[in-house]
Amino acid sequence: MSLHEAIYNCRAMRRLDTREVPESLLLELIEAANQAPSGSNAQMARWIVVRDPAVKKQLADLNRKGVESYVGPQQPMEGELSPHDRIVKSVYWQMEHMHELPALIVACLDYGEKVEGDAIYRKANSIWPAIQNLLLTARALGLGAAPTTLALRDQEAARKVLNLPETFIGACLIPVGYPLGKFGPVTRRPVEEIMRFDRWS
Amino acid sequence: MSLHEAIYNCRAMRRLDTREVPESLLLELIEAANQAPSGSNAQMARWIVVRDPAVKKQLADLNRKGVESYVGPQQPMEGELSPHDRIVKSVYWQMEHMHELPALIVACLDYGEKVEGDAIYRKANSIWPAIQNLLLTARALGLGAAPTTLALRDQEAARKVLNLPETFIGACLIPVGYPLGKFGPVTRRPVEEIMRFDRWS
Numbered sequence: 001m002s003l004h005e006a007i008y009n010c011r012a013m014r015r016l017d018t019r020e021v022p023e024s025l026l027l028e029l030i031e032a033a034n035q036a037p038s039g040s041n042a043q044m045a046r047w048i049v050v051r052d053p054a055v056k057k058q059l060a061d062l063n064r065k066g067v068e069s070y071v072g073p074q075q076p077m078e079g080e081l082s083p084h085d086r087i088v089k090s091v092y093w094q095m096e097h098m099h100e101l102p103a104l105i106v107a108c109l110d111y112g113e114k115v116e117g118d119a120i121y122r123k124a125n126s127i128w129p130a131i132q133n134l135l136l137t138a139r140a141l142g143l144g145a146a147p148t149t150l151a152l153r154d155q156e157a158a159r160k161v162l163n164l165p166e167t168f169i170g171a172c173l174i175p176v177g178y179p180l181g182k183f184g185p186v187t188r189r190p191v192e193e194i195m196r197f198d199r200w201s
Numbered sequence: 202m203s204l205h206e207a208i209y210n211c212r213a214m215r216r217l218d219t220r221e222v223p224e225s226l227l228l229e230l231i232e233a234a235n236q237a238p239s240g241s242n243a244q245m246a247r248w249i250v251v252r253d254p255a256v257k258k259q260l261a262d263l264n265r266k267g268v269e270s271y272v273g274p275q276q277p278m279e280g281e282l283s284p285h286d287r288i289v290k291s292v293y294w295q296m297e298h299m300h301e302l303p304a305l306i307v308a309c310l311d312y313g314e315k316v317e318g319d320a321i322y323r324k325a326n327s328i329w330p331a332i333q334n335l336l337l338t339a340r341a342l343g344l345g346a347a348p349t350t351l352a353l354r355d356q357e358a359a360r361k362v363l364n365l366p367e368t369f370i371g372a373c374l375i376p377v378g379y380p381l382g383k384f385g386p387v388t389r390r391p392v393e394e395i396m397r398f399d400r401w402s
Contacts, residue, residue: 003207003341007236007334030396034389035208036333039350041288043389047396055399087242108401128329132237133208135330136337140204149240163400188235188244195231195248198256199364200309 001140009183013144014094016177021102025141032137036130045127046108048162058161060099066150067095107172114166127171144179147172202341210384214345215295217378222303226342233338237331246328251305259362261300267351268296308373315367328372345380348373
């Protein structure tokens, strides 16, 4: 698949089949993520590919807590939905089905030393180019994926579930599987709104 | 170009020609960046494509201050260099030539309200998938690019140079141009070191 097609058809795919994903494809995702640049080339990104049902269940429970505290408990959503409500509905779908999705990939950072305070957030930037490589590669392989940070809001709980050393943080969880919905373009603000030449105003 | 080829041959290209880049290609970079996902789909990324020599000069001066305070003043580097020293040398090259590079793209975030403290760093994550789209697309178009945050360490100074509203932060500066060096693969840690199944240990 061309780079252009991958970039322009890479919707967040939350509704996924339970069908198993071959291990070779999961490894391809991590290999692609591993090519990305990182701040000062520190290469702190670490990846855990979770397929064990017991671990998936624990991560799904953490995600439910994160979603319910950030978005609120699930409400019935019927009829014509706004774009925002459609996203919320798919976040709930992901929440209800997370434990049965084939693979939950957890993107971590290993700081090499215990890091506290806002330094965590500053350095966490370095993992997102890698996550974008992973999402684009999933698209090219016909796999759906959609990152969420809500499952990792409680770092101490996530650390226990995943046996993370204290030099690690969990940055993002990315469920991966064959999509139930259709790939397609995304809707974005027009470029005239988001760019200027030379100075903003 | 295929996604795979772009991902696997996307070195940070700091040594760039002074030759002008067609505006249509610069717009293609921003369009590609604009397709990327963002936290809660907030689409806060904003882009300034700087070609005005006076603005480039001011950004180059800010970058020099950032490099010298982070890496130290430039030292002569001769003979056989370690991989780290080769990066440092190219950072100095970028510093010395930044004012004459054809386009300096500044990635900003518009929070919609004045943001202070560590919230800046937390939300700044959202721009890095877009930056990766931009870097990969530059690669596919035969353009070199390499992001740096050092030019934007002094947010107040950057704000004045670029006339940024107080709801903006400057997240990253990306010089873009035709490369003087060769594209090629990057060296990364082996996958066995950076991934596990199910739990880290």
